[in-house]
Amino acid sequence: MRLWALLLAAGQGSRLAAATGGVAKQFLTLDNAPLYWRSVETFAACARLRGLVLVFPPETVAEAEAELTRLMAARQPGVPVRTASGGPRRQDSVRLGLAALPPECDAVLIHDTARPFATPALINRVIDALNDSDGSDGGAAGVVPGVPVADTIKVVREGQVEHTPERQHLVAVQTPQGFRLDVLRAAHSRAESEGLDVTDDASLLEACGVPVRVVEGEAANRKLTTPEDLAMLAPSPAPRLPCTGYGYDVHRYADDAATPKARPLRLGGEPIPGGPCTLAHSDGDVLLHAVMDAILGCLGEGDIGKLFPDTDPALDNVNSAVLLSEVLRLARERGLTLTHLDATLVAQKPRISPHREAIRRNLARLTGLPLAGVNVKATTEEGLGFTGAGLGIKAVAVVSALRPA
Numbered sequence: 415m416r417l418w419a420l421l422l423a424a425g426q427g428s429r430l431a432a433a434t435g436g437v438a439k440q441f442l443t444l445d446n447a448p449l450y451w452r453s454v455e456t457f458a459a460c461a462r463l464r465g466l467v468l469v470f471p472p473e474t475v476a477e478a479e480a481e482l483t484r485l486m487a488a489r490q491p492g493v494p495v496r497t498a499s500g501g502p503r504r505q506d507s508v509r510l511g512l513a514a515l516p517p518e519c520d521a522v523l524i525h526d527t528a529r530p531f532a533t534p535a536l537i538n539r540v541i542d543a544l545n546d547s548d549g550s551d552g553g554a555a556g557v558v559p560g561v562p563v564a565d566t567i568k569v570v571r572e573g574q575v576e577h578t579p580e581r582q583h584l585v586a587v588q589t590p591q592g593f594r595l596d597v598l599r600a601a602h603s604r605a606e607s608e609g610l611d612v613t614d615d616a617s618l619l620e621a622c623g624v625p626v627r628v629v630e631g632e633a634a635n636r637k638l639t640t641p642e643d644l645a646m647l648a649p650s651p652a653p654r655l656p657c658t659g660y661g662y663d664v665h666r667y668a669d670d671a672a673t674p675k676a677r678p679l680r681l682g683g684e685p686i687p688g689g690p691c692t693l694a695h696s697d698g699d700v701l702l703h704a705v706m707d708a709i710l711g712c713l714g715e716g717d718i719g720k721l722f723p724d725t726d727p728a729l730d731n732v733n734s735a736v737l738l739s740e741v742l743r744l745a746r747e748r749g750l751t752l753t754h755l756d757a758t759l760v761a762q763k764p765r766i767s768p769h770r771e772a773i774r775r776n777l778a779r780l781t782g783l784p785l786a787g788v789n790v791k792a793t794t795e796e797g798l799g800f801t802g803a804g805l806g807i808k809a810v811a812v813v814s815a816l817r818p819a
């Protein structure tokens with residue numbers, strides 16, 4: 415069998431055109447290429463196909479050919495690709511496309527490019543069934559994929575139900591449809607001479623009394639028809655990479671609350687009543703500072719000292735949660751999504767454990783992370799060093815996130 419595929423990209427898609435500002439549906443983009451290109455790639459990957467004919471609307475064929483040349487320069491399909499100018503009806507486009515097939519071709523698959531999700535497995539089922547028809551049983555010269563119909567279908571005339579066909583005998587027919595070329599050409603000439611008007615090629619064979627075999631279709635092989643279907647073309651999410659940021663901060667305790675720049679202790683935005691005061695230009699929230707540095711680490715943006723200089727009078731006694739919201743705004747702008755925060759407070763005094771859960775909840779609220787994505791630990795340094803001597807407090811934070819690749 416010398417098999418080619420006819421890919422129809424000549425329809426006007428009037429139902430969709432209204433929703434797309436007049437762009438015919440096969441020229442909508444999917445993965446940065448026109449919709450029809452997806453079919454070119456799927457069919458070109460099918461080893462038993464000798465070549466492809468693309469049928470474009472007659473009024474835009476030159477433009478479409480120029481774009482096709484550009485696409486093929488970047489991504490060679492590996493089989494010959496011809497083009498043809500379509501006609502007013504689908505069956506005219508098929509007839510004109512058939513005329514562009516090479517003389518040696520003896521079988522053809524016809525596919526609507528408005529069905530971009532047909533798979534190689536489906537194409538192979540259609541081809542296998544066509545091959546069977548070459549056997550001694552003189553089987554079908556036409557093959558169509560069909561899927562069971564979920565809805566009850568009624569035959570209606572002038573607003574009245576005429577009858578209800580039995581559902582087990584109904585299938586919704588898809589493309590690609592496969593045909594022996596001599597049979598399909600004969601059916602098309604008969605349609606021409608008898609003025610038959612059909613919506614698919616299998617119907618032409620039926621009209622000529624030629625049996626058409628049904629193979630299993632694919633539910634996902636939908637035809638883009640309505641504006642709602644455009645959602646199926648939403649670009650696949652951009653690739654993202656996991657990343658980790660680390661933050662570390664220390665604040666000295668003030669001797670007493672009267673010391674200049676002494677701030678009542680806040681940890682993770684949570685006031686710690688009765689705790690020592692920290693010395694700071696801002697509100698001295700050592701934990702939020704470590705968290706911000708960890709987020710900035712994911713962004714490659716240095717540290718909070720760079721963003722919020724402690725010489726800026728506007729930041730005197732500023733609420734660190736406000737600074738955090740600014741850092742989170744930057745993160746959003748840069749496409750960073752936080753996934754987890756793990757923090758450790760290191761202090762001899764005050765005792766953190768009674769506040770640990772409140773701090774954790776507050777961090778989840780401020781960062782927008784789920785509670786399960788936030789952990790807070792507290793430890794002492796067993797009397798060693800400046801925290802051990804009760805001179806100050808330190809905080810360490812590790813933030814995990816996803817960033818654009």
Ligand code: MG
Nearest residue numbers: 663664700703
């Ligand atoms: Mg600090």
